[in-house]
Every structure is written in structure tokens, then in C-alpha cells.
Amino acid sequence: MTRPTPVTTRALAEMKARREPIVMVTAYDYPSARIADAAGVDIVLVGDSGAQVVLGHASTVEVTTDEMLVLAAAVRRGVRRAFVVCDVPFGSTEISDEQAVATAVRFVKEAGADAIKIEGGGPARLSRIRAIGAAGIPVVGHVGLTPQTAIALGGLRAQGRDADSAAQLVREALAVQDAGAFALVIEAVPADVVEVVLPALHIPVIGIGAGRADGQVLVLHDLLGVTEGQPAKFVKQYAALGEAMTEGVGAYAADVRAGSFPAPEHGYTAVPDAVAAARAELSRLTD
Numbered sequence: 001m002t003r004p005t006p007v008t009t010r011a012l013a014e015m016k017a018r019r020e021p022i023v024m025v026t027a028y029d030y031p032s033a034r035i036a037d038a039a040g041v042d043i044v045l046v047g048d049s050g051a052q053v054v055l056g057h058a059s060t061v062e063v064t065t066d067e068m069l070v071l072a073a074a075v076r077r078g079v080r081r082a083f084v085v086c087d088v089p090f091g092s093t094e095i096s097d098e099q100a101v102a103t104a105v106r107f108v109k110e111a112g113a114d115a116i117k118i119e120g121g122g123p124a125r126l127s128r129i130r131a132i133g134a135a136g137i138p139v140v141g142h143v144g145l146t147p148q149t150a151i152a153l154g155g156l157r158a159q160g161r162d163a164d165s166a167a168q169l170v171r172e173a174l175a176v177q178d179a180g181a182f183a184l185v186i187e188a189v190p191a192d193v194v195e196v197v198l199p200a201l202h203i204p205v206i207g208i209g210a211g212r213a214d215g216q217v218l219v220l221h222d223l224l225g226v227t228e229g230q231p232a233k234f235v236k237q238y239a240a241l242g243e244a245m246t247e248g249v250g251a252y253a254a255d256v257r258a259g260s261f262p263a264p265e266h267g268y269t270a271v272p273d274a275v276a277a278a279r280a281e282l283s284r285l286t287d
Helices: 009-017 030-038 065-078 097-111 123-134 163-179 191-200 241-258 272-286
Strands: 022-026 043-046 083-087 115-119 139-144 183-187 205-208 215-219
Touching (some): 009 022, 030 043, 030 065, 043 065, 043 215, 065 083, 097 115, 097 123, 139 163, 163 183, 163 191, 191 205
Parallel strands (some): 022 043, 043 083, 083 115, 115 139, 139 183, 183 205
């Protein structure tokens, strides 16, 4: 089978130039990555939201680099065409530029990432973007709602809704671009605020709860209706697989308890003398 042409940073820039919408999906394992890739998405993001969605942590800040590397490597094995971006977890880049570069290198070497994503647009985060880019690793920026530092933002809440926050969003978006990020995620910001800064951003902009931008990202589990609890306001559910999965497992459990599974058609047949041989061997071993 001919391998499809992989998506690259250049291809994504060309999509923006053609005003061709970019599709990003967040996935965390091999089967999810295969589904996303087969569906034709352009970017698969291995998000640190996997901390909650697949690892059961209370927040994204709890996930470790080693845990993220396991998820990222699984996604890489499931992708043939899409561009793979990996979140660097909280605590893995905060100390220094050197720590940030070392973390980014691990994601490229150990997990096969095409790029890493780093949250924030403050001076320290911009320094990290420059350092990682200088090491030859593409960087996706992330401004607006940044879940890793949500406590400092007053919780998981939309940004850019008042004058100060809107002005900060513009400053950070432009600064991240100037620092060398090749793409930018803007999360949970009013669309009319994003529309102000979009013309000044020459890199692809991926929105999540931030209007149309150059592309969109949603978590696979959210859009398929698998995530536990109430989804975020910006999520559109395209299926209710969580309910179907629960019904399917419930039907299996009912069949087992009723004795209707397994049925003869779910088993294997032995050659005529196999049972006799098994009985003879049991007799020899137990007599």
C-alpha cells in the first residue's frame, strides 16, 4: 500500500495561504490516532488533557513527561499522514530554556513528534519557544485559556472578555508569532476579539472556542460523546458513542449472566482423539 504524503509545516502554511481550513483532533492512543488519521484530519494533537480523559487525573498539571511520552508514542504508531503535535506537560519546561529543549528533544526522539506545543505568551514562555525553535524543533504556541496555568487565570474560564484581557491576548498572540512559533492555538476567546488579531498573524491559527480562525481542534472523545460529564460550551458532539459503548458492555454482561454467551459458534472444535488424549493425560497425572 502506498503511504500517503505526510502533512508538514510547509503544507500547513500553504493551507492557510489557500484559506483551506485545517482540521486538528486531539487523541491519546493508537486506535484513536488511527481513526483520526483515516478520517483525514491534518493534525493530531497529543494533548495533556489526556491526563483527565484517559489517565483519570483531576487536572492536566498532574500528568508527567513519561506518561505523555507513552501516549505520544502510541499516537505516532497509529498515524500515517497527519502531522503529530505533542503537548509538553506542566513542570517540564518551567525551570529553564535548557530544560525545555531537553524535554522537546525527548518528544521528538522517543515519541516521534513532528512538533511540540507550549502554553503561554509571557517572557519566560517566549524564551522557551525561541530556544526550542533554535534547536530545530517546530513549536505550536497556545494563548487565551491555558489549562496548565488556569489557577492563575481564575479557573477554566474564557479569556479576552474584558478590555485588559483582550489587549493581553493580542500582545501574546503577536509575541508568540515573533518568537518563532509556526502555528498558534487560541482557546476560549470571543470570536470578535480573535478576528481583530487574525489579520496580523501570518502563521496558521487553530481555534477552540475562538471562532473560525484558520482551523479548529476538538478532543476526539468530546466530539464522539465518550467524555464523562458535561462537555465544554465550545464542543459539538457528532456521535454518542459513550452511550453505545455502555449499552454494548451491558448487553455482554447480561448474556454472560444468563448463560447465553459463549454459544457453540464462539468456540473451537478438536480432532476426535484430542479429548480422549486429554482425559488420559489427566488420569496419568492425578492417579
